[in-house]
Amino acid sequence: MSIKSLLMPIVTQHMLGRARLLRQRERSMKARLRSDAPRQLHYFHQADDPYSVLAAHSLAALQQKYALQILPHIVSPPEQAAAPEPDKLQTYSRQDAHLLAQHYGFPIFPITGFALQPSAEKTEMANRLLVAAMHMGLFIQLVDSISAALWDTAQPLTEQTATALGIYPTAPELTASEMQQANQLRKELGHYLGACFWYEGEWYWGIDRLYHLELRLQDELGSNEMSNNQSLLYPPAAELAQPLHITQPPEIDFYFSLRSPYSAIVAERVFRLGQLAGASIKLRYVLPMVMRGLPVPANKRRYIAMDTAREAHVRQIPFGRLNDPVGRPTERGLALMPLAESLGRGQDYVLSFMRGVWAEGLDAGSDRGLRNICERAGLPWDDARLALQDDAWRKTAEANRLAMSALGLWGVPSFSCAGTAVWGQDRLWVIADILKKMAGKDKPLSKQVEPTNHQE
Known part of the structure; x- marks a missing residue:
């Protein structure tokens, strides 16, 4: 047995232990309280990622329930090393996100679901609009509408059609610069995907993991502040607990x-x-x-x-x-x-x-x-x-x-x-x-x- 095999279990037991995670959370909370800073949730949004569409839709409810200051960032797709099968990922993501939208009762963008991947041109315009909304402090209010327009295969997305949203798209050069900075921040903080949430040292990918964030926030707020509002916005699905009687069970x-x-x-x-x-x-x-x-x-x-x-x-x-x-x-x-x-x-x-x-x-x-x-x-x-x-x-x-x-x-x-x-x-x-x-x-x-x- 090598030294690595001897040491790895000891090191990983410490690194992945629950006690260590809770200590990290407590240190982060105390540092924020000492600086009298608000609770800040960083959200990384990829416009042509269906999971980001759902994640962005959750922001308003999270902000309202937990009094969060949400800082949005517009990012590019992951590098190929992190997503080695990009075509399959796109196809599967559209199907899976549609499934999740139904599961959590989210509205579908568009009505037909995520049937087709948006074109590069539409995605570029969506990014310009998202950056503009972010600069105006209206990202949470407008992201659903921008997503709906982007994913609607029957309608174009141009500067003219954007007028109805009450914003004007940022210049392509500024948009590219903003996204490059967001990509760098995401990398420095330790992630690689869109639809990601970062809260005081910890990552949560997609709406599937928001219940971990919710449980953490509820711990911080305590029973007094949460009052009778301790239910979760996005709870995980239950495991099957009772036997089923199927005449011809499938494999x-x-x-x-x-x-x-x-x-x-x-x-x-x-x-x-x-x-x-x-x-x-x-x-x-x-x-x-x-x-x-x-x-x-x-x-x-x-x-x-x-x-x-x-x-x-x-x-x-x-x-x-x-x-x-x-x-x-x-x-x-x-x-x-x-x-x-x-x-x-x-x-x-x-x-x-x-x-x-x-x-x-x-x-x-x-x-x-x-x-x-x-x-x-x-x-x-x-x-x-x-x-x-x-x-x-x-x-x-x-x-x-x-x-x-x-x-x-x-x-x-x-x-x-x-x-x-x-x-x-x-x-x-x-x-x-x-x-x-x-x-x-x-x-x-x-x-x-x-x-x-x-x-x-």
Whole structure:
């Protein structure tokens, strides 16, 4: 075992620990109080990003409820290193944002949803209008109207059509300068996407993560200031809790990587969903992006780790004492997938591996660590050692990647069920809704639940 493998679990347990995060929040709050500064929420908006359309729509409600000073910034799309499949990302973002808009009861821009990506010309004009609105202090009031005009495929967006908004677009040179400064600020603060919120040292991407910000703000304000207004504007979707009775349950394809922290915190949840619905889970393992030659920038890695820790905490999933399985540990782990499935222990093995490397700091690159993972999952170590010599898993992993790509997806975890494919551990509710419909449940889509704000 290398020094790195010995130290990494100790370091990550500290860096991703809840106690450290809460201390950072407290220090930030005390520094603001000492300077008598207002609560400032920085918001980074990308005009042609559907997630930004939804995020911007949330600003008015957030400002009103939490007395925030909101500082908007207009940014460019992420660099290719942070979004290696830009065309697929655009297509999927439009579909997913439409789904989220329905889920949260947001108005759709335009009525048809996000059917087509706006042209470069329209996007440039929208940016000029957004910068103008920002300078006038009217960003929150006008952003919805500008978004609607940008995404309306039936109408042009010109200086003449902008007159109805009561503003005049800034010059292209000034707009470009403002956006360059915003891009630099976003980079310095440690992010790479649009639809991002930054509050006193912590990032929240998209409306999916605003509940973390809301819980934090409610803690700061306290029960007296919040009074009876402690409900969340954007609570996360509830997990399925009761068994479903489906005559012919569908199969759920679960695309995952052993090196994906988001896969780690959703594995047990998707297996439980399958049990409750009587649906079989097809384990579709793939190699991680970085092992397929796709770069993962440092700021992206940091945000993913921090965000996973927050999500795991809310769901009470062990996470944070990790031993990154990139490279040989992942290859060894995948080499044992065929054996695990042949013994009927596929799910047990996935859970054991994920818990081992992401919560217990086990080194899957060592025989000692991998043996521990195998034996508690019911895999005989002698059989496992033989299976490590077989590379047949590589063809399966590549076939799974191609199947995932054919669905228009490129990242994990992803799920496919009954003709619907979604990406992200926070989209498991979509699959649950499909299963509830099949069970004939006459309930509204995606019943929501507010998480307990644990502060241990």
